[in-house]
Structure formats: structure tokens, C-alpha cells
Amino acid sequence: MxxxxxxxxxxxxxxxxxxxxxxxxxxxxxxxxxxxxxxxxxxxxxxxxxxxxxxxxxxxxxxxxxxxxxxxxxxxxxxxxxxxxxxxxxDVTRHLLLEYHGRSVFHLGPKRDRPIFDGLELNLRPLDNADVVLCSGLYDDQTETPEDYASLLQDISERQLPMICANPDLIVERGQKIVYCAGALAQAYSQLGGNVMYAGxxxxxxxxxxxxxxxxxxxxxxxxxxxxxxxxxxxxxxxxxxxxxxxxxxxxxxxxxxxxxxxxxxxxxxxxxxxxxxx
Structure with a gap:
């Protein structure tokens, strides 16, 4: 307790x-x-x-x-x-995204998380055209680790884009396997000096x-x-x-x-x- x-x-x-x-x-x-x-x-x-x-x-x-x-x-x-x-x-992430109404968002995460954008007036764009990064996880958390994203995170850092982390968990148990979550990527981005806003x-x-x-x-x-x-x-x-x-x-x-x-x-x-x- x-x-x-x-x-x-x-x-x-x-x-x-x-x-x-x-x-x-x-x-x-x-x-x-x-x-x-x-x-x-x-x-x-x-x-x-x-x-x-x-x-x-x-x-x-x-x-x-x-x-x-x-x-x-x-x-x-x-x-x-x-x-x-x-x-x-x-749900908390959606509230944070309201600050970027009508602007461009780069989604870093699997397609299954796309419902987070439903009903919000946002433009999903490639990184080159983004105003903010929404990180909801790894694209393939069954096979990838945060190390696979080192180059991408460095690119985001050089653009000085803010990141919203939709899941602060670092890892999670799936069956008998431990997989990485969005929090692990956000942590790595923060270590590069990136600005991270955490939901959850x-x-x-x-x-x-x-x-x-x-x-x-x-x-x-x-x-x-x-x-x-x-x-x-x-x-x-x-x-x-x-x-x-x-x-x-x-x-x-x-x-x-x-x-x-x-x-x-x-x-x-x-x-x-x-x-x-x-x-």
C-alpha cells in the first residue's frame, strides 16, 4: 500500500x-x-x-x-x-490534440491506433510536412525494438517537432512475451532533447x-x-x-x-x- x-x-x-x-x-x-x-x-x-x-x-x-x-x-x-x-x-490524447486543430500530424504507430484521430479536424501528413508527432507505439511491436527507430527519432529531433506520447508505458506483457510500447520511443526522443507531452x-x-x-x-x-x-x-x-x-x-x-x-x-x-x- x-x-x-x-x-x-x-x-x-x-x-x-x-x-x-x-x-x-x-x-x-x-x-x-x-x-x-x-x-x-x-x-x-x-x-x-x-x-x-x-x-x-x-x-x-x-x-x-x-x-x-x-x-x-x-x-x-x-x-x-x-x-x-x-x-x-x-481519450486524454485526443484532448491534447485539440491544440493542433486544423494542423498537420505525423502518426508514429500502428494503423490499429488510427481511431484516436476519428472526428478530429487534423491532417495526417508525412514527417516532412508535420507540425507535431503523435506516437502511439511501434509499427510492429512483435519484431521491432526502440533501437530500430534511432534514425527516425534523430530526424524528428532535428526538425524540433513536439511529440505527444499516447501511451507512457515502456513495455507490456502480451501472452508470455514482453513487447515495447510508445513510452519507450518517447523516452528515447526525450533523451535526444525532444519535447514530449505525455497522456495517461x-x-x-x-x-x-x-x-x-x-x-x-x-x-x-x-x-x-x-x-x-x-x-x-x-x-x-x-x-x-x-x-x-x-x-x-x-x-x-x-x-x-x-x-x-x-x-x-x-x-x-x-x-x-x-x-x-x-x-
Missing amino acids: NQPNSVIEILESIGAYASRYDVWLCDIWGVIHNGLTKHQSATRACSKFRDQGGTVIFITNAPRPRESIQTQLQQLDVPDTAYDNIVTSG KPHSPIYDRALELASNKSRADISRDRVLAIGDGLKTDMAGAQNASLDALFVASGVHLKPDQTSSLREDIVHLFADADFL
Whole structure:
């Protein structure tokens, strides 16, 4: 738990702590699913928490609008009963892009992220004609690494273009494989002296929006000491919780392995959320 002036507690199960909180801000990728299959015990625990009057907001650094993530959850058979709402870094990114209304954007990322531009009056252009770079990830995160983008990032740096990073995550677990995310490219660009604006965790706008949605659901202000942030990212979930003055539950597996290692995250999730009948 991320509690001021207290030691870090090592938990074997979330059950004993559930009643301390009214709201869970729960990471999706790495906690609710691994990109290929859902974590049954985690979704069941979220549903049970809601049954007992709690609010669950899924908060994710996915660089796509909420509707796209909801569709993905349905495809992975994550029940609607597991959450009240979803906040994505893609939604926050769209807000940042409004500052470039009518201007030219170079999209650095896979085509599957193009819905982030839907309804925005922006011109997608080659780098030579761009006013800003929107980075949503690697073109092929199955085979590429940030080193493959050294030349492109140097070119962007020489043009002194600002970059919006739609997903601050550095890496993510997909099945048993660790792949790189937009945050890794943004980090490399920043090291070249580039100007990077980050949407999503660990930055405050995505937490402010999540707490706003939780307040709307309960029709009352939410006390931050009654909110628990759950995630598996030290530099995103844990740092974000600290910045937002929230307690945090750290799932210590998965993305903390090297890219060529396999993970026991699924077993850790099962154990952590095993006693869903906790209230």
C-alpha cells in the first residue's frame, strides 16, 4: 500500500483490504488480461467488489478511445459487471490534440491506433510536412525494438517537432512475451532533447478524469484515502498513484521481467484475487 509514513506491506491476497476502499482504479493490461486471455480471478473480484457497493474504474494507457477498449474486453470475455467505466490515455490524447486543430500530424504507430484521430479536424501528413508527432507505439511491436527507430527519432529531433506520447508505458506483457510500447520511443526522443507531452499514467489528467467518473457514479465527492490504484507498472501505476495521493496495490510480476523471459503473472493474479468473497 502506498500510505504516507508506513512500511510497504507484502500481500498474499487483496481480500483483507477490500473494505478499506470505496473505489478501485484498476489497470487493464497485466491485471485484467494479458492481451490474449482474461484473468478470471481478477474480473470476478472486481465484480464482487461492485456487488458490495464499490466502484471500479478501469484506467489504461491504451492509446485508443474508450469504445475500442470496451470492444476488446468483450472479445476477451471480460464481463460488463467487472467495471463501471473506462478511462484511456487515448481519450486524454485526443484532448491534447485539440491544440493542433486544423494542423498537420505525423502518426508514429500502428494503423490499429488510427481511431484516436476519428472526428478530429487534423491532417495526417508525412514527417516532412508535420507540425507535431503523435506516437502511439511501434509499427510492429512483435519484431521491432526502440533501437530500430534511432534514425527516425534523430530526424524528428532535428526538425524540433513536439511529440505527444499516447501511451507512457515502456513495455507490456502480451501472452508470455514482453513487447515495447510508445513510452519507450518517447523516452528515447526525450533523451535526444525532444519535447514530449505525455497522456495517461503516471500523469494527473487521466487520474482526475477517473475520479470524476467515480464521483459521478456515486453522486458524491470521492475521498482519495478511500481510493485504491491497482497495477503492475512501477513508473506508471505506482508513480501515478503517488502523484495523485492514492494508496496503491502493486502486482509485482509480468512487465518486471526482461523481454526474453517468460512470466508467472497469471499465477500471481490468480493467487492475489483468489478470495473474491471478501466482504
